Amino acid sequence: MNRVIIITGTRKGIGRYLTEQYLAEGDKVYGCSRRNTDLEHPNYCHTNLDVSNEVEVMAFVRNVYKENKHIDVLINNAGCAAMNHFLLTPYATAQRVFNTNFMGTFLMCREVAKYMVKAKTGRIVNYSTVAVALNLHGELVYSASKAAIEQLTRVLADEIGESGITVNAVGPTPIDTDLIKNVPEEKLQDLLSHQCIKRFGKFEDVKNVIDFFLRPESDFITAQTIYLGGVV
């Protein structure tokens, strides 16, 4: 499709899957993660960075703009989770989760949106989670950081909507990735019981929603969060 796409957290999991898919579809992908990747492709460029580091994010995005003079899509996939009872959650854990999830999304959106505003077009996709809608015990910090992302999605969509940019969020159900590797089985089953369709999500489910947001025909779809699995 020949789009210039930034995806954060591309080393593994959904980010890796999306990167490989969009590369196969002919897009140019700029990815990042804290650690190295073994992904090699003529249209893939990887940068090691921490999405909550302002200097690193600014340099990364500027480089993408300098090389292409436009950025079509931003997918804020990078994220981390933490499960714990509120009363037992260390302050450092809360800071780490908010830094990666919210601050990372905030910084990437701010830097990329500059060039999208200039181009009067662009698509931004953020990540929420069904844990926001379900108010799950033990996921206070994680779901609060994602609730903040939903609010960012709505307000940012309003602030830059007139510039032809859409900002939306996808809220995945549990998917078999590292993010849920430490979640107890009964907790996962309890979570599934709240879904209309009681199965784990797949990478393809997430990409399907993102593709919907990215379609040219979706230029009137903005400020929305779509939860997978029928969570309301």
Add this chain to the structure above:
Amino acid sequence: MKKERISEIVLGILKDYCEANGITEELTMDTHLIGRTRIMDSMGLVNTIVDIETAFLDEDVEISLTSETAMSLRLSPFRTIGSLCDYIAQQLGAGEEQ
């Protein structure tokens, strides 16, 4: 980068904005960008600031026009065209040749 070049880039972008939006006021270093006598609305200012930042980047000069006091009438670096140029010059080393 010399201060004259900074002013040239900033004024060029502001002139383009004014032409595109039917603003006929003469632009000087004292022209207000925020406040009661501003020449553009807040979204216009944001778009102009983005254009200015990108224009410098196109010349391989990196500046960041984020500011804690962006919308403060008293403290904003975007109060006037002159204060905006000063803010950029400050980031680039007080207007000396880079």
